[in-house]
Amino acid sequence: MPIKPVLTYPHPSLKQKITDTTMDKTLLNLVLTDLIDTMNQHEGCVGLAAPQIGHAQRCVIVDVSRSARAGENQGLLKLIHPVILEASQWKISREGCLSFPNLLANVKRAQKIRFSAFNENLEPIELVSLGFEAVAIQHELDHLDGILFLDRIRSSKDLFERRNPASSL
Amino acid sequence: MKKFVAVSAIGEDRPGIVAALTKVFFETGCNLENSSMTQLRGDFAVLLLISMPEALTLESLKKALQPIVQNLNLAVTYRELKPEEIGGPVVSPVLPYTLLVYGLDHPGIVYKVAQAVTERNINITDLRTHVTENKGATLYSLILEIEIPNAAVLLSFQKDLETLKQELNVDITLKAVETDEL
Numbered sequence: 001m002p003i004k005p006v007l008t009y010p011h012p013s014l015k016q017k018i019t020d021t022t023m024d025k026t027l028l029n030l031v032l033t034d035l036i037d038t039m040n041q042h043e044g045c046v047g048l049a050a051p052q053i054g055h056a057q058r059c060v061i062v063d064v065s066r067s068a069r070a071g072e073n074q075g076l077l078k079l080i081h082p083v084i085l086e087a088s089q090w091k092i093s094r095e096g097c098l099s100f101p102n103l104l105a106n107v108k109r110a111q112k113i114r115f116s117a118f119n120e121n122l123e124p125i126e127l128v129s130l131g132f133e134a135v136a137i138q139h140e141l142d143h144l145d146g147i148l149f150l151d152r153i154r155s156s157k158d159l160f161e162r163r164n165p166a167s168s169l
Numbered sequence: 170m171k172k173f174v175a176v177s178a179i180g181e182d183r184p185g186i187v188a189a190l191t192k193v194f195f196e197t198g199c200n201l202e203n204s205s206m207t208q209l210r211g212d213f214a215v216l217l218l219i220s221m222p223e224a225l226t227l228e229s230l231k232k233a234l235q236p237i238v239q240n241l242n243l244a245v246t247y248r249e250l251k252p253e254e255i256g257g258p259v260v261s262p263v264l265p266y267t268l269l270v271y272g273l274d275h276p277g278i279v280y281k282v283a284q285a286v287t288e289r290n291i292n293i294t295d296l297r298t299h300v301t302e303n304k305g306a307t308l309y310s311l312i313l314e315i316e317i318p319n320a321a322v323l324l325s326f327q328k329d330l331e332t333l334k335q336e337l338n339v340d341i342t343l344k345a346v347e348t349d350e351l
Contacts (some may be wrong), residue, residue, distance in 0.1 A: 010272060055224040100303060101303065102301040103299070103308075103310070111172070148340075150310065151340075153312065154344070154346065155267055155346065156313065157295075161299055163302075
């Protein structure tokens, strides 16, 4: 099982924008498999992005059905070269991240997004996500641009030390 | 005319500190105006601005609080505000920004950032720091809310931050405070 260690800050990969545009199906599916196997090792984790496990491809996975507060969702999403097309219904919620195991932050995200990507067969897809799933996708997509959830806080009162390990994006 | 007193108190964290202090304020006719109270590891710290009824003296307030100060082993300071301080500072229009600095913990992060801020005559209105373990590394996070005098200073300050980022080997995010009009 290709389980990878999750990189934590200040690993330099986490602050780099991924510019790779590969459409190599074998490589991209290898990355997706690594992401899924690694996510499954972390209870409560609902998403991972390639740079968090040291891959430099624009791939993320999200599966909020793993969380008790999943809400409306589409199960496991494997997204290659994802792009957000529309975002609306902004709301602040508290996020964690496996790359910062002991911090939580209040982050403003859209509760409704329309996005495009390629699936594991490299077919173009276009989907709409709502609520927690939409938030998780935005968090993971940020990772592809080297943007960490801390970078999204809006005030000095938006950052918190985690007291108990909980679900992470 | 009401009098204003700034009170700070810090002691070992335990349930009941806020209730004990505010009971005295209530019973002596004081009003809790602005306040900030937070846990600092094993301690609990409060910063309060109290308005007192005219008839109450600072000495009698201190006396009323003394049993609690003693029982809870609090370190307390009091400072009566001058009339001109009560309305807060007279401020000209400023650009409110949030400045986030984070990286591996090492001495001097807050000092160097605060120095850069003050050199541009930028005012700090709030500052918080967090030290957290990040899988064997110690991460330092510093967040400031600041008031930048004008756009020219903002441009210069952004350049200062680029230099500071290299010097301190940290990540820095500076963003305008967004106000959601609902």
